[in-house]
Amino acid sequence: MSKEKNALQKGYTPIQYVHIAVTLLLMFGFGYLPPFSSLTPVGMKLLGAFLGVIYGYSTCEVIWPSLFAFIAFGLSGYPASMDAGIASMMGGSIVFQIITQYFTAGAIVIYGFGKWFVRWSLSQKIFKGKPLFYTWCFMFIFMWSGIVISQISMALLLYAIWGDIADSCGYEKDSTFRYYGFGGILLSLMMGGAMIPYKSWMLGLANTWKEVTGGNINLGFMFLVTGICGTIIITAYVFLGAKLFNVDFSTMEAFDVEKLGEESKHLRPRAKRIIVVYLITMLLAIFAGTFLTNPLSKFLNGTLTLGGLYCLCSAILMVIPSGEGDGKPAIVFNDIKHSDAAVSWPVIMMCAVTIPMATALTNEATGVLPWLTGIFAPIFEGKSPIFILVFTIVVMLILTNVGSNIAFGGAMIPVISPFVIASGMNPVLAGAALIWVANMGLILPGSSAPSSIFHGRSEIPDVKLRNKAVIFAALLIMVVTIVVFTVFQLFMG
Template sequence: MEPATGADNVTSVKKTLSPIDKKMYIHSFIGLAIIVIFWFMSPIEPITPVGMKVVGAFLGMVYLWSTVGSLWPSLLGLTGIALSGYAGQGAIGFKSVFLNAFGADTVLLTLFAMVLFGAMDEAGCTKYIARWLLTRKIINGRPYAFMGVVWFTCFVISTLVSPITGLILMWPITLRIMDTMGVKRSDKIWPYFFVGMFAVMTLGQPLFPFTGAQLIVVSAFGNMTGVPADMTPVPYAPYMALNFISTMLLLAVYILVLKFIVRPDISKLKGVDADQLAREQALPPMVWPQVLMMIMIPIYIIMLLVPSFLDRSIPVVSFLATLGPLGVTVAWVVFFCLIRYQGREVLDFKVVAYRQFNWGIFFMIAAAVYGANALSNDATGIKDFLLNALNPILGGQSEMGFVAIMFTVALIITNFANNAAMAVVLMPVILAFCGQMGLDPMPVAMGVTMMVFVAMLTPAASPHAGMMHGRTDVYNTGEIMRLGFPICVVTLVYYIFIGYPLAKLLF
């Protein structure tokens, strides 16, 4: 046999590259090109030379987050910022970037919160929550009550763990129910039921500001506004109230439109029976560690909220304020690691971290929060540049006009790019123009935070949107666009005219 020539090797490599690989390399090249171009460009006044390199590193990172992944682009972006000299020259400045990025309490909170709530899912608690909600007798013979309970269950699972977990758990259950009831893929109610199921998951995803991708946004906002280290980035209670009230109102509107305007045939769902579902979804009795984890959820939330409501001169309140979200989370992790059941830790840290920990989110939070701080720092000149560049568009707007533009931009870009990253990009703009217009930036920023999670129209909108678009046995693209687009528009109108005034009232 003759040895392979160089041309043969090249041909072989080309054959082994799948279209997905080729696309990944193309996007990677574009991301690197963005960084390099800004590195060598002449500064655009009033951006400083260091600011140009920081912008390039951040924009390249955001592009790669949206097209390639989260992990190595985060490391690349931090490396670019470190080499820019933003934190100092040489090895000291380089180390400073990574130490501050990964040493931030937000990043550590992400680590322990993912393990704590991942342990709950690992123990099977989410299955019991879903079973309990789906077997309430209120659903008997009431199709719209049944659908409302299913959608609320999706909301709960999405907020406690993630929309991905919610989909993985709820798809098999709901498909089995539909099959039992004789509901077919061709029935009119089918797409409304399943698209609605996804919509409430993505709307409710950012409910808890101390975990998940939303932590990136609220932490970036807190750092940009100079929130003291002993305070939470945003007030938790008003934030959660804004999301919960808004999601429930939007869900109610969806049900009312379905019942009185669309009016699909729901006769097949009248046979839904809670007792039958209880038998079909039978689970063994809960053991005490599972009960303990269930009890932990409300206690954990109360522990986080207490310092915001009670006088910190009270010893217990002072102690909880000292712990903060990070300390409270670590305390619960230690507690569940300490207690044992059947010879094993209730929370096996290594096992739970292996199965539940999302390294992409972890690295992305470190890079996004640090990068956002760099963008808003006066040393880069980026805030002044944004004011000058966007003033013709945003400067002459009324308060509601400004809010409408920001929310609309957030909705559009989140359906084509990484949602948390897009919110972080918009934060300096919000802060700059709110300062210029004399507005409180908190309601605007929190409204944008909610809007960037309304991500469902394209597979690139979010990981769970990619899952939805990939389930061709449940959804097709036409149905997603036909129903998803009005849902997005109604959500936008709601947040402009109701959500934003509500946020002003709550905050």
Template structure:
């Protein structure tokens, strides 16, 4: 089947789910409104997995506005008019600015140039993956990966790492999940934003951004360190060619504009965390209450727009426009009204899912609930877009929150991290697709085997560390 025919068939399926599914006879206790909303939901998910993220999201908004659940005006208000979406839009603009500012090379040189890594191959691997993780925090993961892929190939030439040796999948799999972690560990990145949006849409409450960072950042770093140790002591990866590797730093000076950009970005993120830590009795808390996260994020973004460095604006809209992650924005636009609809009493899925899952989870230990969520999200994300899987599992967690012996925010954070373990199949994300295409230096079997084993191990790491860390943070 050629690509055009496949695209046409998948597109037809999306349209059928969104506009024809509603004509199927509903099974009690579902109603005709239930069938309309469920059809739109299935159509959007199917489109995300098989077609793309942009037009299924936008068409999903239109289709939902054509149902009997709510009129188009209300759908559009819910999609575009919330405090959370305004905050997310501001953060996406900030993320685009950071990527355009090009701070990746500075981070890479700083980490790989450390003297402590000389003669220590696995420490070099750790620094390499940490460099990717930190660069992905401040940029777009696929762009960072392109740079790191070329760096690794250059590393192979300089050190004599052989194609199809165990070192190759160790680096490739590590790059895949560490960059994905970097794209998720902050609340203004891809999966983090999706999780915040889904949580807000269903629970009506805002996620605590301070808790998000305190939970996801340390566990991400721990996951990378655990992976390196697992490669060394359990997978017995041979990194001996790296023993004599010395990274030569480029003579790159940090311009005044980049210094101001870095300070501005860090300051903005710190200010967005303040509403979660200031005492309720303080006047600053009252100010934050008036502004809301949406107003505060717009204020901070406006300040960055006002700043000029060497006669030029710090942020130029025209320059950052090509870096804006539209796919993330499109997902959220449909997610807000659709998640509200799916979880409403009118549709009735909430009661069905809650009763079924409540029976399943009755008297189930907290650790087993966490394990089920982590392993399912991690394995399924390797066959679908991680943001889609993150949105789905956070939605499910919020559905059953009254039946959980653990705070739904904790499980949502674990979903963000476990859905980022895209490690053993090419369909996981564009990075994995490129990695599995490197047939000149790694086989499909090598990449799949190493990735699957390490994914299972990291699920266990997330389970144990997540359980312990949740007791400390919450």
């Protein structure tokens, strides 16, 4: 009898039933416990639904906990109805943006860009016999791209490319090389996106900090401090992480690029056209996020939106000719619809569930933020600047990894700022630390959109190895940020 038949006959193990039961009890039972502190009945139900879906993702799988989470969210009382709950999840702009970006980023890889990039980059003399240096350059260079390029679009592309590197070099599907690389990509892009708060919600936090403390966040100064942090952190991740994950780089070092075949020597015309349109789309997104007051930016941000922009990108590529004389468009939908590189339903479902649920937790109707304020405010009273700085970094890192970085970042400003001013600490440095760390939501799927995408990737199904990568990254962020910002505080104090 085959192993498959044996597995079918055995069914679920007892621990699997326990995990299922705990997931459902948290989702549908926790909310009926008596509310504590300032939490409301709605807050209890949302907290239970959130804890349940995270537990389900960590111990079971993605799809069925997501479906139950839709029901729990709709019944929580926070959305007006079940229909409103479903609409806010599946109808979210980030979910739609991810779907359309998947079409294009996935097609780039399906049509040969990944193998071409692997061949081209590994053929460079500077990387010959230096796989660890190659890995460092890969992550270090793309960290800086996160400053201007959307983390979501770049992450989808880089995950596909790293997967191609692993496949081309002959790494097994369960190889730690994949988890190590995917974790490094998430870390690099997240740090790059946090270095300068010049757009989106980070700009909002910077403006709020200025209004509360009178200390305008100096973008050049923050870029200097966070650039130092990012460089140290990504270097430590690459070299220490290689040992932590016991990565066998000899496989990459011994790889012969000729094994990729003749077709990998040149980019197909179809791939070139997809890349050009995709890059134009990203440049428009960067322009709209940087220069906010001109008519084009107002149209892109307020009318078309990023979701609409990437939708337009995919639509155009499914219309313009491929350039290969086959009478087909640049992207043929039938080529990509069954590929995980093009569309990953676990990622989509995870983003649809965790992002709105984490955001909802910090709504006034839940009572979560007053509870947190009551906990932390007494801790800061009468403390030194160094204590306030270190505690801000640690607490912000914890909070941003359990809920909405936007909401918790905004909530911590009125809690911390009075004590920063009273201690005589430089308010610009404290604000920079808070905004930088608020962006580092990578441990739980609901921490951020990039984190949801990472945890939902089918190429890295092992929860323990995924958690090992992001917890290691978070610890590096905490330690290095504390040391670097403390040094600057000592010199500036």
